[in-house]
Amino acid sequence: MSAELVRGEGIVKRFGGIVANDAVDFAVTEGDLIGLIGPNGSGKTTLINVLTGHLMPNGGEVLVRGKRVSGRPPHIYAAAGVARTFQLTQLFGRMTVLENMLVPGLTRPHSSWQEAARRARGYLEFLNLAHLERLQARKLSGGQQKLLELGRCLMLEPKVLFLDEPFAGVHPRLRDELIGRIQELHREGRTFVVVDHDMESILRISRRLVVMARGAKIADGEPAAVRTDQTVLAAYAGL
Amino acid sequence: MKGIHLGILLAASALALYFVDELSSYWMHVAIIAMYYGILAASWTLLAGYVGLFSLSHMAFASIGAYTSQLLIKWYGIPIPISMAAGILMCCAVGGLIGWVCLRMSGPYLAIFTLGFSEIVRIAIATEDQVTAGMAGLHTDPLFPDAATRLPYFYTAFALLAVSLVLMGLLVRSRWGLFLRAIREDEQAAAASGVAVARFRILAFAIASGFAGLAGGFYAHYIPIITPSMGDLDEMAKLVVMTVIGGMERLPTAVGGAFFVEFLLEKLRDLGDSGGDIHLQVPVLGFGIELHNFDQWRLPIFGVILLLTMRFARNGLITPFWLLFMRLGETRAGARPAATDLPQKDSGT
Numbered sequence: 001m002s003a004e005l006v007r008g009e010g011i012v013k014r015f016g017g018i019v020a021n022d023a024v025d026f027a028v029t030e031g032d033l034i035g036l037i038g039p040n041g042s043g044k045t046t047l048i049n050v051l052t053g054h055l056m057p058n059g060g061e062v063l064v065r066g067k068r069v070s071g072r073p074p075h076i077y078a079a080a081g082v083a084r085t086f087q088l089t090q091l092f093g094r095m096t097v098l099e100n101m102l103v104p105g106l107t108r109p110h111s112s113w114q115e116a117a118r119r120a121r122g123y124l125e126f127l128n129l130a131h132l133e134r135l136q137a138r139k140l141s142g143g144q145q146k147l148l149e150l151g152r153c154l155m156l157e158p159k160v161l162f163l164d165e166p167f168a169g170v171h172p173r174l175r176d177e178l179i180g181r182i183q184e185l186h187r188e189g190r191t192f193v194v195v196d197h198d199m200e201s202i203l204r205i206s207r208r209l210v211v212m213a214r215g216a217k218i219a220d221g222e223p224a225a226v227r228t229d230q231t232v233l234a235a236y237a238g239l
Numbered sequence: 240m241k242g243i244h245l246g247i248l249l250a251a252s253a254l255a256l257y258f259v260d261e262l263s264s265y266w267m268h269v270a271i272i273a274m275y276y277g278i279l280a281a282s283w284t285l286l287a288g289y290v291g292l293f294s295l296s297h298m299a300f301a302s303i304g305a306y307t308s309q310l311l312i313k314w315y316g317i318p319i320p321i322s323m324a325a326g327i328l329m330c331c332a333v334g335g336l337i338g339w340v341c342l343r344m345s346g347p348y349l350a351i352f353t354l355g356f357s358e359i360v361r362i363a364i365a366t367e368d369q370v371t372a373g374m375a376g377l378h379t380d381p382l383f384p385d386a387a388t389r390l391p392y393f394y395t396a397f398a399l400l401a402v403s404l405v406l407m408g409l410l411v412r413s414r415w416g417l418f419l420r421a422i423r424e425d426e427q428a429a430a431a432s433g434v435a436v437a438r439f440r441i442l443a444f445a446i447a448s449g450f451a452g453l454a455g456g457f458y459a460h461y462i463p464i465i466t467p468s469m470g471d472l473d474e475m476a477k478l479v480v481m482t483v484i485g486g487m488e489r490l491p492t493a494v495g496g497a498f499f500v501e502f503l504l505e506k507l508r509d510l511g512d513s514g515g516d517i518h519l520q521v522p523v524l525g526f527g528i529e530l531h532n533f534d535q536w537r538l539p540i541f542g543v544i545l546l547l548t549m550r551f552a553r554n555g556l557i558t559p560f561w562l563l564f565m566r567l568g569e570t571r572a573g574a575r576p577a578a579t580d581l582p583q584k585d586s587g588t
Contacts, residue, residue: 054427078433086431092424103421106414107433113414156433 002030005065005160005191006051006082012059013046020046022215023060028160028193033186035206035223036195039235042212044195045087048162052084053077065159078107081159085149085166087195093138097129100137100148104155116155123151127181143174150181160191167198179205203227211235243568252401259393266505267389273501274396275458277494278403280482282450284493285407287482289416290443291423293346295475296337296353297451299360300330302470304452305459306364306371309379319382323456327449334448338441345426357470365467374467382460392461399457400494403450407490410446419443480541484548486555495557500541507537 006028013021020043028034038044049055051062053074062070064080083104092100098120105116124130127147132140137148146166153161163182167175175198182205186192196202202209209226211219213235219226226232262270283297304326311322341352364371371377383391410416418439421429430436459465468474477500485496548556 052431054431073435073437074427074430075433075435078431084431086428090425090428090431092421092428094424095420099417099420103417103429103434104432106417152428152432 002032003065004029004063007063008047008051008057008060009063010060011047011050011057011062013043013050013055014058019215021050021057024212024215024217026051026210026217028191030159030191031186031189032160032191032193033182033205033207034193035202035209036193036212037197037199037202037209038212043215044212045164046215047212048084048164048193048195052082052162054084075107078104078156078158081156082162083153083156083158083160084162085146085153085164087164087168089142089145089149091137091140091145091148091152094136096134097124097137097140097148098133100152101155104152108157120151120155123154127151128177141171141174143170143178146170146178147174147181150178154185158190160193161185163192163194163196165196166194167196167201175201241568244565247564247567252397256394256397260388260390264389267393269501269505271389271392271396271461273498274400275454275461276478276481276497276501277400278454278457279451279478280485280493280497281404281407281490282447282454283478283482284487284490285411285419285450286443286447288487288489288493289411289423290419290440291345292440292443293350294337294353294444294447295350295472295479296357296360297447298474298478299357299470300334300448300451301455301458302364302465302467303333303360304330304455305379305465305469306377307452308456309377309459309465310370312380319380319460323453323460326456326459327452330452330455331445331449334451335441335445337448338444339437342437342440354472354475357472357475361467361470364470371467376464376466378464379459379462381463382457396457396461399453403453404490404494407450411490415439415442480545484544484556486558486561488554489558489561492555492557492561495561496555499557504537504541507540 004027006026008024008026011021011024011026012019022043024043024047026047036044036047046055050057053062053069053072053076056071060070061068064077064082067080069076069080092103095103098117101120101124102113102116105111105120106113108116121130121133124133127150129140129144129147129151132144137145140148150161150163150166153163166178166182170178179201182192182194186205192205194202194205203223206223209219209221209223210217211226211229211232218235219229219232221229259267259270279297279301283294286292286294286297304323307329308319308322308326311317311325312319317325337353337356341349344352365374367373368375382395386392411419418429418434421432421434422436422439426436455469458469481497481500482493483496484500485494486492544556552559
């Protein structure tokens with residue numbers, strides 16, 4: 001049986017009177033490639049923010065590999081093997097591509113510059129960004145920035161990666177490249193949770209589909225089964 | 240920085256130290272004060288330029304360092320180096336505390352908070368005249384009581400500036416420096432990358448304040464009297480102007496800005512003293528302007544320089560020269576970055 005990496009139990013998150021997450025249970029087990037979908041405002045990004053330590057839940061618990069981490073700062077989550085990208089790409093814009101990679105690489109215990117640079121260059125090669133290592137990150141194209149953000153996650157050698165809208169606004173060629181890299185990393189044993197509105201891409205890669213609507217999880221299962229679920233069709237597609 | 244740059248800097252330093260006694264007492268004093276501001280500008284750059292924390296309390300920390308050092312001497316009669324070290328520690332502790340209190344602040348909120356703190360320090364020093372001698376000023380013990388010239392102070396200021404720059408340079412080139420720059424760029428992304436943002440923000444405040452305390456301690460034992468105005472807003476504004484004009488993303492350019500502003504201010508004062516009225520001929524338009532009481536005009540002139548810098552040279556006036564200097568020794572082939580170079584070796588220093 002695969003080990004459970006991240007578990008959110010009864011996650012509640014409110015913003016004033018708006019309930020963004022309403023007692024959501026969400027578990028990620030080793031080897032998962034989960035597609036997290038839902039209409040705008042359904043609470044997907046809020047859930048990711050809570051599960052990665054960027055938001056404190058008003059209720060419920062977050063456990064990473066069985067340890068309670070709710071309320072701890074995000075770098076504790078990162079150290080525990082939880083990496084994430086952001087809905088709007090958040091790079092270290094005035095730093096070079098290589099420096100962007102080195103930041104997470106050097107936060108790892110017992111890391112050295114040489115070892116971090118070697119790993120960074122390996123991942124940049126894998127992501128087709130090696131020739132740009134000296135360029136300021138803000139000068140990359142949108143798709144390249146998404147790839148770099150993925151690379152920065154990989155430098156943490158994470159157990160699980162939460163990707164928030166990785167395909168949004170990305171050129172189709174780079175989107176295919178991104179999908180290819182995610183699938184390759186998944187085959188190598190990485191665990192992913194991918195949030196996106198691009199249904200075609202999500203269905204292409206997901207092994208498990210979770211659907212949210214109005215702050216609650218309304219379906220969780222095999223993509224083929226979830227797609228025909230009447231609740232999902234009603235809530236998500238408005239049918 | 241490569242060997243050639245280090246060699247040139249060392250040679251320039253050696254020349255400066257060798258020929259310093261050619262300077263008049265007045266210009267030697269200006270150089271010493273420029274080095275005092277140099278330490279402050281570099282340490283403020285560490286905080287505002289590298290971490291993006293636009294604190295307006297830096298001069299308050301200089302006055303905390305100065306008053307702590309002199310008061311400890313007054314109360315306990317301890318030697319000056321120990322009292323200066325205590326001043327540095329005090330600034331580190333208070334700086335760390337301020338860093339902790341304003342962890343969630345940035346931009347204008349942080350600036351206003353630190354300005355408030357700075358005013359509290361200034362007013363407390365001005366009010367507690369039983370302890371600090373208030374606005375009358377606190378008489379201080381000289382670092383070199385038997386010195387006949389300013390030369391020992393020059394050498395001391397030079398050594399303190401050099402050691403401060405080396406220490407800050409090592410910090411910004413280390414992994415901590417990389418993390419601090421990452422925090423400046425995006426705190427959320429830095430945290431997601433595993434950087435303990437709160438810890439590093441507090442650390443940056445503590446370290447930068449410690450250097451301000453060092454500068455303040457030196458100033459206290461160079462100038463025979465210290466007053467609350469040492470940490471006032473005018474002084475802070477002067478420090479910001481120095482750093483912005485020099486270039487606030489690199490330590491050497493910030494120091495260059497401090498020297499440029501201090502020397503130019505004194506030179507303009509000199510011009511004002513020599514006659515008072517200046518006639519400026521505008522060559523293109525062919526008319527002349529009479530500036531009466533030129534001494535009064537030097538600060539508006541700096542205002543104009545600052546505005547032009549912000550508009551046309553956001554990286555500072557010294558930065559292009561520094562970058563040119565850093566390109567010395569590059570061949571055409573060498574100008575391309577070597578694939579094996581680690582990035583921190585040429586960034587931000």
